[in-house]
Amino acid sequence: MSAHLLELQGVHTHIGAYHILHGVDLAVPRGQLTMLLGRNGAGKSTTLRTIMGLWRASQGSIRFDGRDIARLDTPRIAQLNIAYVPEAMGIFADLTVKENLLLAARGARSAAQMDAARLEWIFGLFPAVEKFWNHPAGKLSGGQKQMVAVARAIVEPRDLLIVDEPSKGLAPAIVHNMIEAFAQLKRSGTTILLVEQNLRFAQRLGDTVAVMDDGRVVHAGPMQALAEDAALQRSLLGLSL
Amino acid sequence: MNYKQKVPPAPAQSAQAAMNLREIDWPPLALVPVLALAALPLVGSGSTWLTLTVAGLAMGMIVFIIASGLTLVFGLMDVLNFGHGVFIALGAFVATSVLGAMGDYTQSASLWRNLLAVLPAMAVAMLVAGAIGLAFERFIVRPVYGQHLKQILITMGGMIIGEELIKVVWGPQQIPLPLPAGMQGAWFIGDAAVEKYRVVAVLVGLAVFALLAWTLSRTKVGLLIRAGVQDREMVESLGYRVRRLFVGVFAAGSALAGLGGVMWGLYQQSVVPQMGAQVNVLIFIVIIIGGLGSTGGALIGALLVGLVANYTGFLLPKAALFSNIALMVAVLLWRPQGVYPVTSR
Numbered sequence: 001m002s003a004h005l006l007e008l009q010g011v012h013t014h015i016g017a018y019h020i021l022h023g024v025d026l027a028v029p030r031g032q033l034t035m036l037l038g039r040n041g042a043g044k045s046t047t048l049r050t051i052m053g054l055w056r057a058s059q060g061s062i063r064f065d066g067r068d069i070a071r072l073d074t075p076r077i078a079q080l081n082i083a084y085v086p087e088a089m090g091i092f093a094d095l096t097v098k099e100n101l102l103l104a105a106r107g108a109r110s111a112a113q114m115d116a117a118r119l120e121w122i123f124g125l126f127p128a129v130e131k132f133w134n135h136p137a138g139k140l141s142g143g144q145k146q147m148v149a150v151a152r153a154i155v156e157p158r159d160l161l162i163v164d165e166p167s168k169g170l171a172p173a174i175v176h177n178m179i180e181a182f183a184q185l186k187r188s189g190t191t192i193l194l195v196e197q198n199l200r201f202a203q204r205l206g207d208t209v210a211v212m213d214d215g216r217v218v219h220a221g222p223m224q225a226l227a228e229d230a231a232l233q234r235s236l237l238g239l240s241l
Numbered sequence: 242m243n244y245k246q247k248v249p250p251a252p253a254q255s256a257q258a259a260m261n262l263r264e265i266d267w268p269p270l271a272l273v274p275v276l277a278l279a280a281l282p283l284v285g286s287g288s289t290w291l292t293l294t295v296a297g298l299a300m301g302m303i304v305f306i307i308a309s310g311l312t313l314v315f316g317l318m319d320v321l322n323f324g325h326g327v328f329i330a331l332g333a334f335v336a337t338s339v340l341g342a343m344g345d346y347t348q349s350a351s352l353w354r355n356l357l358a359v360l361p362a363m364a365v366a367m368l369v370a371g372a373i374g375l376a377f378e379r380f381i382v383r384p385v386y387g388q389h390l391k392q393i394l395i396t397m398g399g400m401i402i403g404e405e406l407i408k409v410v411w412g413p414q415q416i417p418l419p420l421p422a423g424m425q426g427a428w429f430i431g432d433a434a435v436e437k438y439r440v441v442a443v444l445v446g447l448a449v450f451a452l453l454a455w456t457l458s459r460t461k462v463g464l465l466i467r468a469g470v471q472d473r474e475m476v477e478s479l480g481y482r483v484r485r486l487f488v489g490v491f492a493a494g495s496a497l498a499g500l501g502g503v504m505w506g507l508y509q510q511s512v513v514p515q516m517g518a519q520v521n522v523l524i525f526i527v528i529i530i531g532g533l534g535s536t537g538g539a540l541i542g543a544l545l546v547g548l549v550a551n552y553t554g555f556l557l558p559k560a561a562l563f564s565n566i567a568l569m570v571a572v573l574l575w576r577p578q579g580v581y582p583v584t585s586r
Contacts (some may be wrong), residue, residue, distance in 0.1 A: 052478055071468065078480035090475035092468045102461075103468055104479050203388045 002066055003035040004049070005030045005160055005191045008200075011060035013050045013072075020046045020214040022062065028160070032183060033192040035202040035223060037237060038212035044195040045087050047212070048164050051193075052084050053077045064160070083153035091145045093138025097129055100137050104152040114155065121150045122150075125181045127173075142169045150181065160191045165196040179204055199237070203227050211236045250500075258266025265288045269580035270375055273544045277479035295549045299439035302446025303508060307501030308455055308539045310494015316470035316534020316583055320382055320489045321389055324388025324516025325394035325498055328374060332366035332499030333506030333516060334411050337418050339365050347421040352437075355421035359507075366503045367496040373403075378488055400517060407514045411520065414511045418506040447493030450496065450540055457536060466490060470534040470583055495523040530572045532579025541580055545572075569577050 006028040013021040021043050028034045036044050040078035049055045051062060053074040062070040068235070069077050080085065083104070092100055098111050101119075108114045123130040126147040132140055139149055164180075167175050182192060182205050188212055196202045202209070219226070219236050226232055253307050284290040312323045316479060339362035342346050346358035381399040385391040419425075420438050427434040430524045457463035469483045474482050508514040527546055531538025546565050553564040560567075572580060 054474060054478070074474075074477040075480050075482045078478055084478045086475070086478070090472055090478065092471045092475070094471055095468060099464055103464060103476070133470070136445055175289075 002063075003029055004136060005065060006193065007061075007063045008047070008051070009061045009063075011047070011050060011057045013046055013055050013064060014058050014116050015046070015055060020055075020215055021050065021057075021220055024050075024212070024215070024217055025220075026210050026217055027220070028193050029135060030191055031186070031189055032207035033186050033194065033205050033211045035206035036195045036212060037197075037199075037209060039238070042212040043215040044212055044216075045164055048084070048110050048162055048193070049086075049194060051077075051084070051162065053240065058241040081159040083161045085149045085153045085163040085166065089145050089149040091137045091140075093136065095137060095141075096133060097137050097148050097156045100148055101129070101152050103234050104155045106156065117240075118155065118157075121184075122154065125177050136223060143171055143174055146170055147174065147178075150178065154181070154185060154190075155190070157228065158190060160193065161185065163191045164195045165197060166194060167201045195204075250283055266581065269538070269541050269576075272541060276545060276548055276552075280548070280556075282513075283556055284552070286432075289385055289433055289555070291433040292432065292435060294548065295435050295443070296437050297548035297551035298544060299436075299442040299446075299547070300508070300550060301455070301544035302443050302450075303501055303504045303547060304520070304527055305540050305543035306446055306449050307498050307520060308527045308543055309449070309536050310490070310497045311524055312528040312531060312536060313466060313470065313490050314487075314494050314532055315528065317466060317473070317483065317490055318386065319389075321392045322382065322491075323393050324377065324381065324397045324398075324403065324520065325494075326519075326521035327377075327400040327407075328370040328495045328498035328517070329502035329505060329519035329520050330404065330407055330512070330514055331373060332370045332502030333418065333512040334407055334416070334514075335366040335369050335499070336362040336503040336506055337411070337416050337512060340418070340421075343484070347419075350422050351409070352423035359421060359424075359503075361407045363500050363503050364476040366499040370499025370502070371492045371496035374492045374498075375488070377495065378491040382491070397559070400521075404514045411514075413514065415511050419510055419512050424507075438507060442508065444502075445504065453461035453536055460485070462489075472554055477560070515581065523565065526569050528579075530569055530579055532576075532581040533582040534585055535581040537580065538579050538581035541574075 006025040006026075008024050011021055011024040013020070022046055022180060024043070026036070026047065036047065038044050050057050053069070053072055057070045060070070064080055064082070069080065070213055082130040092103070095103075095210065101109060102114065107203045128140070128144040128147050129151045132144065137179055139144060140148065146169065147168065153161055153163065166178050170178060179201065182194070186192060194202075194205070203223065208219065209219075209223045209226050210217045211219040219232070226236075242313040281287070281290050284293060307325070307329055311322060314320050314322055340358055343358040343361070347356050349355060377399060381395055382392070385395055423436045424441055427436045427559070428440070429435075457467055465476060465481055465486055469486060473483045502516070505516065511518075523546060528539055530542030530545060531540070545568060549564050549568045550561065554561045574580065
């Protein structure tokens with residue numbers, strides 16, 4: 001068994017005429033939380049979408065648990081027990097919060113069949129999910145939608161959780177809950193890959209970090225090493241943590 | 242894992258129900274009764290109004306049965322199927338054969354014996370239309386996913402071929418499809434004549450709507466369809482194959498069009514191979530009024546179209562030809578994406 005649950009090697013992605021990813025190498029260690037950092041337009045979201053099969057890699061390999069998934073379609077990739085929260089959250093606005101979560105519970109045919117203990121845990125982390133349980137998700141605020149999106153991704157245990165900017169637009173108190181949620185998931189053995197712009201968020205949670213620029217990973221290593229090296233931060237990200 | 246976090250108390254059920262009621266978008270629901278009531282003083286006579294209203298509701302329900310599948314087909318996979326009409330004609334022609342072979346039952350004055358013929362005719366029409374729908378999806382629609390212009394051209398072409406094949410099997414001429422004896426005639430409420438078949442049509446339409454509403458709101462498949470209409474990519478990211486779901490919806494939509502064809506044929510009491518093309522315009526108006534992808538909107542659109550067609554046919558016969566277009570323009574001026582726009586489309 002490889003130490004890495006997910007490995008990208010030399011991944012190129014084209015979107016129409018545009019060449020977005022120029023040979024991404026990324027390794028996500030099992031049971032750890034990996035942060036993908038980088039300025040806007042560096043290719044972070046495209047990397048996540050390519051992993052999920054929403055964009056097709058034109059070159060390179062994507063291995064999940066030792067198996068090449070670069071040619072699989074999106075439903076098949078998700079069925080390998082991977083949860084994904086896109087940058088736009090992917091909330092079904094006309095469905096209630098309950099229905100949004102029920103969709104992600106693949107084994108449950110009705111809300112009654114969902115894992116009650118796990119729901120209770122989610123309600124504790126994100127009270128808005130319970131408060132607005134029977135309300136259309138489209139009526140919620142941006143922060144509340146973000147909570148529903150993450151809650152939906154963790155409604156059943158997954159081997160790999162991929163989240164695009166979980167802290168975007170969240171109030172500080174909710175960011176704290178979000179950090180707590182990821183910390184607890186990590187302790188339960190879930191491997192997590194997060195794209196983040198909020199560096200404090202990244203520093204508090206990340207075990208390993210990869211920094212992207214111009215469609216490539218330009219730095220990879222332990223989060224702590226980057227957190228302690230102000231010069232490296234400046235050279236990679238243009239600012240310090 | 243720590244499951245022992247404090248759980249906030251759930252809101253009381255009644256309070257939540259009240260909140261849900263407040264969140265319902267009421268104005269479109271009021272359109273049908275408001276239109277019917279507004280027509281009453283214009284028509285003048287209460288009995289004529291009742292006759293026209295029941296006729297309008299019956300026509301609306303049949304059109305809804307036909308349009309419900311089409312709106313989901315568009316909502317789920319963005320497919321513009323201009324060939325939907327062929328399943329209407331197919332259903333109606335299959336019914337002429339089935340009912341023709343069951344003369345003993347259709348000529349009986351007993352409504353129950355009539356139903357023993359009509360129900361199998363509907364079932365066979367739905368099976369045939371559903372099966373042909375599967376082939377239509379596989380060979381005509383699938384090669385042009387994501388290409389609207391090609392979809393319009395090839396599905397219209399498919400309908401023309403379908404019409405010609407109907408002529409090969411049943412001949413090019415108009416075929417009578419008389420109502421079974423027990424469904425002919427009218428019930429009289431005071432001075433108002435309410436045709437029996439129109440009541441049957443309303444009841445069948447309500448049953449189809451109830452079944453559809455139950456499937457969409459209470460089952461996981463229905464939940465997936467509603468979610469897929471809003472954001473197909475996200476449903477796939479959750480591990481479901483939307484394309485497989487779409488094939489099922491396409492076949493079910495075709496079967497419903499077949500059922501609608503049987504009912505439309507009985508309503509007109511005759512069938513022609515071109516009947517699908519004739520109804521096609523009407524059902525596109527209905528799904529545009531309703532909001533593409535919305536079944537609740539399609540029901541409201543269909544009832545409005547049925548009522549407006551009957552009221553203007555009586556009040557302003559010369560305006561009847563464009564009344565449905567005028568209705569669509571009026572609704573779109575009010576809500577440019579239809580009465581119930583599907584969010585995130």
